[in-house]
Amino acid sequence: MKKSRFEAAIGAVELGRACLLGYFGKISHIESKEKAGLVSEADRESENIIKAELAKHYPEIEFLGEETSFLENQTEFKTASKNGRWILDPLDGTTNFIHQFPIFCISLGLEVDGKIELAILDMPILKQTWTAVRGQGTFCNGKKVSVSTTTEFSNALLSTGFFAEDPTHLDEQLRMFSHFVRISRGIRRPGAAAYDLALVSSGVFDLFWEKNLKPWDTAAGQLLVEEAGGILRTYEGTPYSPFEKSVIAGNPVLVEKFLAQLHLCREKKLN
Numbered sequence: 001m002k003k004s005r006f007e008a009a010i011g012a013v014e015l016g017r018a019c020l021l022g023y024f025g026k027i028s029h030i031e032s033k034e035k036a037g038l039v040s041e042a043d044r045e046s047e048n049i050i051k052a053e054l055a056k057h058y059p060e061i062e063f064l065g066e067e068t069s070f071l072e073n074q075t076e077f078k079t080a081s082k083n084g085r086w087i088l089d090p091l092d093g094t095t096n097f098i099h100q101f102p103i104f105c106i107s108l109g110l111e112v113d114g115k116i117e118l119a120i121l122d123m124p125i126l127k128q129t130w131t132a133v134r135g136q137g138t139f140c141n142g143k144k145v146s147v148s149t150t151t152e153f154s155n156a157l158l159s160t161g162f163f164a165e166d167p168t169h170l171d172e173q174l175r176m177f178s179h180f181v182r183i184s185r186g187i188r189r190p191g192a193a194a195y196d197l198a199l200v201s202s203g204v205f206d207l208f209w210e211k212n213l214k215p216w217d218t219a220a221g222q223l224l225v226e227e228a229g230g231i232l233r234t235y236e237g238t239p240y241s242p243f244e245k246s247v248i249a250g251n252p253v254l255v256e257k258f259l260a261q262l263h264l265c266r267e268k269k270l271n
Contacts, residue, residue, distance in 0.1 A: 023045070051065060086110055086111075088106075104125070107217070119222075128198075132220075140201075148254075158184050160209050162174075193218060207249065211247075225249045232247055235259075
């Protein structure tokens with residue numbers, strides 16, 4: 001009997017998890033990708049293992065992975081075929097992984113007709129796995145989760161990330177950080193965007209924002225947040241997809257308030 005797409009995805013991620021745990025604390029070869037951070041043998045082997053397992057069960061489904069994309073020098077991402085497309089980050093949080101900081105994950109989403117229909121986010125060291133299937137809610141280790149109901153920044157714990165390779169974007173992000181750290185309860189930076197989104201879906205973080213992410217960073221996380229009752233928008237306030245350049249994720253009230261504050265932040269720069 002053929003495995004369902006969800007079963008095949010879970011099985012593939014479990015193999016990737018075993019790969020990453022085998023490499024943790026034993027990395028010997030590290031490279032720097034131009035304007036794309038670090039990469040190790042763990043990233044590449046995890047992707048190869050997961051890709052092969054998915055292809056074994058669903059060869060007709062296309063594949064977009066971080067390491068495959070980099071090796072093929074992909075900068076534009078075509079629309080997925082009618083059969084769908086897996087979108088994978090085999091190791092989100094590579095810098096953390098290399099330094100043995102246990103915040104890293106595998107992020108796998110299935111895109112069909114422009115929508116993410118299935119999502120898995122696995123934290124190997126923390127032994128946490130988030131899953132979502134469109135229309136069925138978001139779960140962490142089998143327990144249903146939901147975004148927070150926090151509506152005031154004074155009560156909100158936010159999260160973000162920094163892209164240091166682009167000075168202009170870094171300056172913008174530092175201005176935003178300076179603004180929001182003053183009005184919120186606090187801001188955290190775990191260093192793995194997919195995990196940030198998973199924590200938003202569980203109500204741990206009230207809101208997450210970042211710029212210059214790639215599809216594999218947010219494909220799974222988008223569905224986790226949406227199925228947990230949250231929304232995602234771009235910095236311009238338009239609906240988000242993993243192929244956009246900026247993301248704000250949280251409960252609907254706080255996201256709208258963030259957009260208003262972002263407008264104020266940008267006005268200050270102009271003045």
